[in-house]
Amino acid sequence: MAKIMAVNAGSSSLKFKLYEMPSEEVITSGIAERIGHDDAIFTIKYQNEKDTKILPIKNHSVAVDLLLKALIEKEIVKDIHEIKALGHRIVQGGKYFSQSVIVNEDVVNKVRSLIPLAPLHNEAHLIGYQAFKDALPESLNVFTFDTAFHQTMAEEDYLFPIPYELSIKYDCRRYGAHGTSHKYLAHEGQKYLKKGSLNRIISCHIGSGASLSAIKNEKCLATSMGLTPLGGVMMGTRTGDLDPSVMDYLCRMENKSVSEMYQIFNKQSGFLGVSGVSNDSRDIIDAVNQGNPRAIIADKLFIRRILDYIGQYYVRLGGVDLIIFSAGIGENASYYRQKICEALKDSLSVIIDNNKNEEMIRGKEGLISTNESKVQVAVIPTDEEIMIARDTYAYFANKNIE
Ligand code: AMP
Numbered sequence: 205m206a207k208i209m210a211v212n213a214g215s216s217s218l219k220f221k222l223y224e225m226p227s228e229e230v231i232t233s234g235i236a237e238r239i240g241h242d243d244a245i246f247t248i249k250y251q252n253e254k255d256t257k258i259l260p261i262k263n264h265s266v267a268v269d270l271l272l273k274a275l276i277e278k279e280i281v282k283d284i285h286e287i288k289a290l291g292h293r294i295v296q297g298g299k300y301f302s303q304s305v306i307v308n309e310d311v312v313n314k315v316r317s318l319i320p321l322a323p324l325h326n327e328a329h330l331i332g333y334q335a336f337k338d339a340l341p342e343s344l345n346v347f348t349f350d351t352a353f354h355q356t357m358a359e360e361d362y363l364f365p366i367p368y369e370l371s372i373k374y375d376c377r378r379y380g381a382h383g384t385s386h387k388y389l390a391h392e393g394q395k396y397l398k399k400g401s402l403n404r405i406i407s408c409h410i411g412s413g414a415s416l417s418a419i420k421n422e423k424c425l426a427t428s429m430g431l432t433p434l435g436g437v438m439m440g441t442r443t444g445d446l447d448p449s450v451m452d453y454l455c456r457m458e459n460k461s462v463s464e465m466y467q468i469f470n471k472q473s474g475f476l477g478v479s480g481v482s483n484d485s486r487d488i489i490d491a492v493n494q495g496n497p498r499a500i501i502a503d504k505l506f507i508r509r510i511l512d513y514i515g516q517y518y519v520r521l522g523g524v525d526l527i528i529f530s531a532g533i534g535e536n537a538s539y540y541r542q543k544i545c546e547a548l549k550d551s552l553s554v555i556i557d558n559n560k561n562e563e564m565i566r567g568k569e570g571l572i573s574t575n576e577s578k579v580q581v582a583v584i585p586t587d588e589e590i591m592i593a594r595d596t597y598a599y600f601a602n603k604n605i606e
Pocket residue numbers: 410411412413440483484485486487531532533536537538
């Protein structure tokens with residue numbers, strides 16, 4: 205038995221979940237938010253209790269100290285050295301990492317070299333890692349990469365049709381994202397495959413960020429996000445795929461720089477930009493019900509982009525046995541699941557049970573397709589932290605990781 209901490213450090217936040225492994229019991233979890241502010245928020249959940257404090261948290265080191273002190277004060281651990289290993293989520297692993305790795309100097313340097321590909325994330329992950337390393341120098345550290353699962357893609361699935369020299373010189377290619385989630389979903393999804401199926405899965409991780417993956421025998425063949433998480437389907441505030449000339453045309457027409465327009469594509473597009481209402485799917489659904497014309501078109505565009513990828517991946521996989529819905533919208537918005545599945549009825553003979561679909565919300569898992577449906581459809585709440593904890597524990601226990 206060993207206590208393993210899964211860590212997700214953002215630029216101004218630090219999320220944590222402490223597990224007893226290998227039983228996978230969650231001992232405590234929480235988050236420090238607004239790091240760098242005088243009114244930062246520290247929340248820790250333990251034994252059905254939630255403790256929230258508002259206080260200054262100058263930097264990630266202060267957040268880590270606060271967390272470790274809270275673990276002792278609340279008698280969650282007797283000694284912080286009970287935390288044998290830490291698993292850190294890393295958004296961008298580039299071409300270097302196709303699985304989780306034990307952290308050493310070379311790994312840190314590679315993650316640092318990838319900062320231009322994920323400026324907001326990789327730098328923050330390294331700051332979080334360093335803060336824990338300073339506080340717990342004897343613990344093992346493991347990095348788990350969002351991109352690792354997608355490293356099995358073939359060249360024709362990850363290359364962009366730009367001059368080849370540029371692809372190679374700058375490693376400019378599709379890396380995808382949400383890989384830890386897609387891997388988890390494909391693994392959990394195995395129990396919903398019919399006997400004798402060809403194990404072809406389309407996983408739909410649809411939250412404020414969204415991506416779809418085509419997965420065969422638990423290996424990723426294709427994924428919708430690209431060089432960065434801006435590509436693929438339409439999202440809360442992100443465009444998803446665009447004709448590249450949109451950038452040049454709008455910059456000229458609006459007299460804006462590429463980086464200003466890039467911000468607009470990242471932060472002011474998607475549900476928010478098209479509807480003018482909100483980036484939150486719940487507000488979009490409400491506005492659709494009130495007849496708001498821009499919300500109606502945002503809603504249709506969102507569904508269309510997802511259907512386009514499902515169609516693409518149906519062909520890529522040579523058929524599909526299981527479609528999985530996950531993340532904020534996929535796990536909770538029965539409205540979108542119903543609309544997407546309804547649109548797949550004629551082409552893929554997908555039939556869902558409307559009652560099951562309505563019931564499958566807030567963390568519930570199960571099939572929503574009927575026995576007659578040619579394709580199984582499941583809702584599976586994703587769990588990236590457990591994947592991080594499993595890989596970290598595997599290294600700690602000296603086992604091979606999957
Ligand atoms: P995530 O990024 O995975 O946390 O997902 C956030 C998205 O999930 C937001 O667009 C939320 O509106 C959406 N979401 C969460 N709960 C619901 C719900 N009950 N109905 C519709 N959308 C939801």
